[in-house]
Amino acid sequence: xxxxxxxxxxxxxxxxxxxxxxxxxxxxxxxxxxxxxxxxxxxxxxxxxxxxxxxxxxxxxxxxxxxxxxxxxxxxxxxxxxxxxxxxxxxxxxxxxxxxxxxxxxxxxxxxxxxxxxxxxxxxxxxxxxxxxxxxxxxxxxxxxxxxxxxxxxxxxxxxxxxxxxxxxxxxxxxxxxxxxxxxxxxxxxxxxxxxxxxxxxxxxxxxxxxxxxxxxxxxxxxxxx
Amino acid sequence: xxxxxxxxxxxxxxxxxxxxxxxxxxxxxxxxxxxxxxxxxxxxxxxxxxxxxxxxxxxxxxxxxxxxxxxxxxxxxxxxxxxxxxxxxxxxxxxxxxxxxxxxxxxxxxxxxxxxxxxxxxxxxxxxxxxxxxxxxxxxxxxxxxxxxxxxxxxxxxxxxxxxxxxxxxxxxxxxxxxxxxxxxxxxxxxxxxxxxxx
Numbered sequence: 054x055x056x057x058x059x060x061x062x063x064x065x066x067x068x069x070x071x072x073x074x075x076x077x078x079x080x081x082x083x084x085x086x087x088x089x090x091x092x093x094x095x096x097x098x099x100x101x102x103x104x105x106x107x108x109x110x111x112x113x114x115x116x117x118x119x120x121x122x123x124x125x126x127x128x129x130x131x132x133x134x135x136x137x138x139x140x141x142x143x144x145x146x147x148x149x150x151x152x153x154x155x156x157x158x159x160x161x162x163x164x165x166x167x168x169x170x171x172x173x174x175x176x177x178x179x180x181x182x183x184x185x186x187x188x189x190x191x192x193x194x195x196x197x198x199x200x201x202x203x204x205x206x207x208x209x210x211x212x213x214x215x216x217x218x219x220x221x222x223x224x225x226x227x228x229x230x231x232x233x234x235x236x237x238x239x240x241x242x243x244x245x246x247x248x249x250x251x252x253x254x255x256x257x258x259x260x261x262x263x264x265x266x267x268x269x270x271x272x273x274x275x276x277x278x279x
Numbered sequence: 280x281x282x283x284x285x286x287x288x289x290x291x292x293x294x295x296x297x298x299x300x301x302x303x304x305x306x307x308x309x310x311x312x313x314x315x316x317x318x319x320x321x322x323x324x325x326x327x328x329x330x331x332x333x334x335x336x337x338x339x340x341x342x343x344x345x346x347x348x349x350x351x352x353x354x355x356x357x358x359x360x361x362x363x364x365x366x367x368x369x370x371x372x373x374x375x376x377x378x379x380x381x382x383x384x385x386x387x388x389x390x391x392x393x394x395x396x397x398x399x400x401x402x403x404x405x406x407x408x409x410x411x412x413x414x415x416x417x418x419x420x421x422x423x424x425x426x427x428x429x430x431x432x433x434x435x436x437x438x439x440x441x442x443x444x445x446x447x448x449x450x451x452x453x454x455x456x457x458x459x460x461x462x463x464x465x466x467x468x469x470x471x472x473x474x475x476x477x478x
Binding site for chain 1: 413
């Protein structure tokens with residue numbers, strides 16, 4: 054009894070290999086001779102025409118869906134937390150709480166010589182609802198402290214506070230009855246800046262340190278799930 | 280018209296309550312005996328003697344003396360370019376004088392400041408509120424017996440205050456000494472304060 058048996062996997066592989074060799078053979082021949090395969094190979098009939106209506110030899114090798122590296126550059130892989138913090142720290146819109154002479158330095162920081170916009174913080178928002186960081190620049194009296202607190206409460210999360218200068222940090226030289234001895238008695242301060250008043254470089258340094266602080270913050274784990 | 284002549288004209292109208300003018304460095308001061316008539320005197324000074332500008336009203340706390348307070352009115356006339364100063368003594372028990380806002384409208388804020396800082400009230404003032412400290416603040420901080428560092432916890436729910444740490448201060452500069460070393464800020468001794476600071 055003769056029994057012919059095939060390993061169907063091997064047969065399948067053979068077909069693929071032969072087909073590939075045939076493709077290569079065709080290409081090599083086309084380089085040297087003008088050579089046309091018979092019509093049944095590339096013609097507009099048969100299973101190739103049915104399955105590849107544009108013609109098998111005209112089919113595009115790649116399909117562009119969504120991201121195009123030639124237009125948009127390389128892909129950056131990162132954590133979502135890091136990306137969100139990156140967005141946040143590079144567009145800190147300040148609420149300029151200018152209360153005394155520190156506000157003059159704050160204005161100087163915003164002008165072209167020191168140019169706070171290099172760090173994305175040039176958009177001084179006089180509305181607390183549009184601002185991210187409150188720069189308390191100057192002496193906070195008890196009377197003004199009520200207004201400062203009220204404005205801070207109106208700011209949207211996430212919000213940060215920079216105590217700019219000696220007065221906002223500790224009360225400074227005003228050791229007397231009307232002056233709040235440091236805005237940290239009322240608000241959670243992120244960055245203290247020394248100076249009376251601090252130079253614009255010191256404010257920019259404080260801003261960069263705030264950016265570094267923001268870059269390390271957890272974001273997603275702090276979000277509440279409804 | 281010199282200030283001396285104007286002062287004498289004013290004395291001619293109110294001779295019974297105005298003292299002899301005292302000159303000091305070219306400026307004249309009249310002491311007013313009856314604080315209740317200050318409005319009347321000011322009316323005449325403005326309408327007839329053309330003192331059209333009220334420079335300032337200040338108050339002095341002479342703690343330990345009676346009467347305790349002194350109010351000082353600085354008058355000036357743009358036409359005759361003369362100054363005149365009126366002083367009146369106000370006792371702590373009375374604690375109020377008639378307003379002069381009906382004579383000079385600028386007196387409004389001056390009088391509010393005096394009320395805020397020293398607690399002297401002004402009868403007939405249109406808006407007798409505090410001007411510097413917040414509404415509801417209980418003290419009058421420019422009184423001599425008020426501590427510089429403030430009093431803690433003045434108004435619960437409205438605002439909080441704590442005593443300011445004086446850190447050995449208040450620091451004062453000594454004037455009239457020769458070298459800078461002894462002129463530099465010095466801590467005033469704590470026993471000079473009526474209420475010693477906590478630090």
